[in-house]
Amino acid sequence: MKLIISISGNKLESSFDPRFGRAAAFCLVDSETGEWTTHENPALSASGGAGVQAAQFVAKLGAQAVVSGAYGPNAFDTLSPAGIEMYLAPTGENLTAADVLALFKAGKLQKTEAATHAGHYGGHH
Amino acid sequence: MRIVVASGKGGTGKTTVATSLALAAAEREAVRVLDCDVEAPNAALFLHPDLNQRKEVGILLPVMDEALCTHCGKCAEVCEFHAIAVIGKKTLVFPELCHGCGSCTLVCPEKAITERLDVMGVLESGMTASGVNFARGLMNVGEPMAVPIIRELKKWNPASLRAAVGRVAECIETKRRSNPLIDEETASGESAPRNGIEIRDAPPGASCPVVETMRGADFLLLVTEPTPFGLHDLKQVASIARELGILVGVVINRDGIGDDAVEKYCAENGLPILMKIPMERRFAEAIASGKTLVDAAPEYRPAFRALLEDITVRFAA
Amino acid sequence: MKQLVILSGKGGTGKTSVTAAFAHLAAQNGLAGKVILADADVDAANLELVLQPRLLEQQDFKGGKVAVIDQDTCASCGDCQAVCRFDAINYVDGLYMIDPIACDGCAACVYQCPSESISMREQIAGKFYFSESRYGPLYHANLFPGQENSGKLVTLVKQRARLQALDENRELVIVDGPPGIGCPVISAVSGADLALIVAEPTVAGVHDMRRALQTVQHFGMRAMVCINKADIYPAGAEEIESFCRASGIETVGRIPFDVTVTAAMVAGEAVTAFQPDAPSSVAIAAVWERVLQSLLLKE
Numbered sequence: 001m002k003l004i005i006s007i008s009g010n011k012l013e014s015s016f017d018p019r020f021g022r023a024a025a026f027c028l029v030d031s032e033t034g035e036w037t038t039h040e041n042p043a044l045s046a047s048g049g050a051g052v053q054a055a056q057f058v059a060k061l062g063a064q065a066v067v068s069g070a071y072g073p074n075a076f077d078t079l080s081p082a083g084i085e086m087y088l089a090p091t092g093e094n095l096t097a098a099d100v101l102a103l104f105k106a107g108k109l110q111k112t113e114a115a116t117h118a119g120h121y122g123g124h125h
Numbered sequence: 126m127r128i129v130v131a132s133g134k135g136g137t138g139k140t141t142v143a144t145s146l147a148l149a150a151a152e153r154e155a156v157r158v159l160d161c162d163v164e165a166p167n168a169a170l171f172l173h174p175d176l177n178q179r180k181e182v183g184i185l186l187p188v189m190d191e192a193l194c195t196h197c198g199k200c201a202e203v204c205e206f207h208a209i210a211v212i213g214k215k216t217l218v219f220p221e222l223c224h225g226c227g228s229c230t231l232v233c234p235e236k237a238i239t240e241r242l243d244v245m246g247v248l249e250s251g252m253t254a255s256g257v258n259f260a261r262g263l264m265n266v267g268e269p270m271a272v273p274i275i276r277e278l279k280k281w282n283p284a285s286l287r288a289a290v291g292r293v294a295e296c297i298e299t300k301r302r303s304n305p306l307i308d309e310e311t312a313s314g315e316s317a318p319r320n321g322i323e324i325r326d327a328p329p330g331a332s333c334p335v336v337e338t339m340r341g342a343d344f345l346l347l348v349t350e351p352t353p354f355g356l357h358d359l360k361q362v363a364s365i366a367r368e369l370g371i372l373v374g375v376v377i378n379r380d381g382i383g384d385d386a387v388e389k390y391c392a393e394n395g396l397p398i399l400m401k402i403p404m405e406r407r408f409a410e411a412i413a414s415g416k417t418l419v420d421a422a423p424e425y426r427p428a429f430r431a432l433l434e435d436i437t438v439r440f441a442a
Numbered sequence: 443m444k445q446l447v448i449l450s451g452k453g454g455t456g457k458t459s460v461t462a463a464f465a466h467l468a469a470q471n472g473l474a475g476k477v478i479l480a481d482a483d484v485d486a487a488n489l490e491l492v493l494q495p496r497l498l499e500q501q502d503f504k505g506g507k508v509a510v511i512d513q514d515t516c517a518s519c520g521d522c523q524a525v526c527r528f529d530a531i532n533y534v535d536g537l538y539m540i541d542p543i544a545c546d547g548c549a550a551c552v553y554q555c556p557s558e559s560i561s562m563r564e565q566i567a568g569k570f571y572f573s574e575s576r577y578g579p580l581y582h583a584n585l586f587p588g589q590e591n592s593g594k595l596v597t598l599v600k601q602r603a604r605l606q607a608l609d610e611n612r613e614l615v616i617v618d619g620p621p622g623i624g625c626p627v628i629s630a631v632s633g634a635d636l637a638l639i640v641a642e643p644t645v646a647g648v649h650d651m652r653r654a655l656q657t658v659q660h661f662g663m664r665a666m667v668c669i670n671k672a673d674i675y676p677a678g679a680e681e682i683e684s685f686c687r688a689s690g691i692e693t694v695g696r697i698p699f700d701v702t703v704t705a706a707m708v709a710g711e712a713v714t715a716f717q718p719d720a721p722s723s724v725a726i727a728a729v730w731e732r733v734l735q736s737l738l739l740k741e
Contacts, residue, residue, distance in 0.1 A: 133486055134453065134454060134488070135453005135455075135486070135621040136453045136454010137454055164624050164627075164653070165451055165452050165453075165622055165623070165649070165650040165653060167645075167646035167649060167650065170649060171645075203550075205547055205549045206548070224546055226527055226548030226549075227527055228525075228549060228553060231525060231553070231554060264624065266653060266656040267628075267657060268624070269593065269625035270624065271624050328622065330483075330592075330620070330622075331485045331587040332485040332585055332588065332592045333588065333589070333590040335588075336543055336544075336588045340529075340544065352704055352708060353488075353707055354486075354488045357486070357487075357488060361485065361486065362587065364587045364588075365587045365588045368543065368588065382704045383707070383708050384708050406674075406699075409671075409674050410674055410675060412644065413642075413645070413674045413675030413678055414645065414678070
């Protein structure tokens with residue numbers, strides 16, 4: 001399965017970034033073969049609508065599932081119709097993307113069926 | 126002439142000055158008051174207009190015709206606010222991110238986008254007993270953007286009110302003769318009568334809603350109080366006026382509280398102080414109960430007429 | 443960690459004076475070293491005038507983008523002006539010019555320009571600050587006059603305050619909110635545990651307090667009301683109290699009109715520190731106790 005993990009660096013050993021829309025980067029990893037690439041998040045500098053932009057970006061990368069720490073309503077509403085599953089990884093435990101991948105493979109990550117927080121209301125004037 | 130009454134800091138007496146100035150001016154001239162503080166509009170509480178005209182306003186949101194849409198993604202690409210996402214065979218619109226700019230509608234190669242009005246608030250208008258032509262905007266609770274409502278308010282001029290103010294009607298008539306294609310609403314847009322007075326009560330702060338209120342105005346009347354907060358926020362708004370090239374005059378309200386830093390600043394920066402209103406508990410009490418200053422203290426009527434005269438002379442100079 | 447936001451609806455009711463007093467009172471008791479302060483009124487940021495903090499860090503705040511026309515390649519066709527819904531493009535002396543203050547940053551003109559002469563340029567819209575005040579760390583900002591995106595700057599100020607509070611296990615973030623009910627207010631209340639509305643017993647104050655309350659309730663937040671300058675118009679104070687009773691909102695005290703509040707502001711002090719036995723100080727201390735109790739007891 002093609003998995004996106006939100007990260008703060010540019011490799012599989014980079015630490016997990018619990019934000020989705022404002023994550024520094026994304027690690028795209030094939031959970032069967034272990035092949036991975038990293039991609040800077042184009043939404044990082046967006047003045048608003050970061051969740052929508054990041055969600056479209058990972059959909060274009062061909063992700064089937066995403067692991068992050070939280071999903072806002074716009075990110076959720078974009079990922080969901082794209083058929084991308086959303087998983088939550090624990091925050092504040094200094095995990096790396098590799099750790100998150102291991103947790104995912106072991107079936108230890110919880111799936112979310114709703115946005116985890118309200119919007120940030122930062123997009124407008 | 127269009128006069129904006131603003132302050133930066135809230136609660137310094139903008140509405141007090143705007144309403145009293147309007148009442149004093151209405152003795153001799155056609156006066157129109159616009160309450161542009163659409164988040165917290167209070168001028169009507171003092172002027173008691175008969176609000177019999179109403180119009181819903183907002184921005185235009187895109188509506189996708191899924192039958193025509195080819196999901197090419199052009200609309201999402203041009204949207205600076207990421208209010209549109211194209212995911213597979215779906216085009217999603219996020220209304221709370223949309224600014225209503227219409228760029229998506231223009232670029233859609235299939236003409237699959239139409240627009241609908243997203244109501245953000247209402248405009249209300251009517252005459253007061255003393256003959257002031259009053260209009261205000263009222264933003265709906267939970268809406269984030271005040272600017273589109275202010276923009277519409279400035280352009281609005283319902284027909285029945287125009288008839289009531291002869292000079293306004295005359296002005297529009299002239300405009301229409303020069304361009305028969307112009308409709309009534311746009312003809313009156315931003316066209317306060319050259320002979321009449323338009324007074325705009327601004328919102329507090331110094332960001333875009335204040336700027337929108339000030340755009341197209343001829344004179345900025347800054348109401349402040351002689352305190353560090355009053356001064357700090359006065360500087361912010363004065364700098365916008367400089368940028369927009371609008372003449373400025375200052376009214377110091379609650380004179381006597383605080384310190385003299387505001388006066389010093391005004392002197393150093395060439396901002397004329399046109400009026401001072403002392404801190405008197407009876408004023409505060411009267412205004413709290415919904416009275417205008419000129420009604421609570423009639424001795425201020427001539428002072429406000431003189432203020433208007435002063436502004437007119439400065440504007441003409 | 444709890445987040446308290448102080449609002450008013452109408453401006454000038456005394457939000458910042460109350461916030462500064464709360465910061466002082468919090469530093470006096472069990473919460474010393476446990477509080478973070480945030481000034482969310484970024485277009486009239488006044489809390490620092492009272493707290494006079496030592497600036498530790500500042501950074502530019504990038505707001506939206508604005509369109510810029512390259513006059514060398516512009517063919518003066520006027521298409522940009524026709525599509526602009528923000529009246530931001532003016533025709534002056536034979537040239538189309540963009541008014542950066544009016545420009546909304548939508549880029550509609552960029553895509554319609556046949557000669558590709560328009561591009562978007564990022565703007566520095568303000569400054570973000572982190573300071574140390576005598577009552578604890580303070581996050582604040584200054585939105586440059588006339589700029590937009592104040593909601594985003596408010597969000598930034600609050601996020602940074604919240605992160606430090608979580609990192610250092612602090613118990614309370616006190617947020618001085620903006621007036622009104624729009625975007626910056628929505629940003630200021632989002633994520634708060636309690637909103638204290640400082641109301642003024644004037645016809646205008648009562649009107650605006652109701653709108654602020656509706657906004658807070660619209661976003662599902664718990665609210666309390668205190669009445670400042672309560673004796674200016676006792677009928678107004680009673681109206682506020684009976685309105686709150688009817689809507690199930692707790693009122694947590696009346697603060698009398700007191701010139702000491704202005705004197706403290708001029709002196710750059712919290713009124714409760716400036717003159718602890720002044721009538722306003724005593725009343726604010728009582729309000730603080732009730733707010734604190736409600737905030738820390740209720741899970």
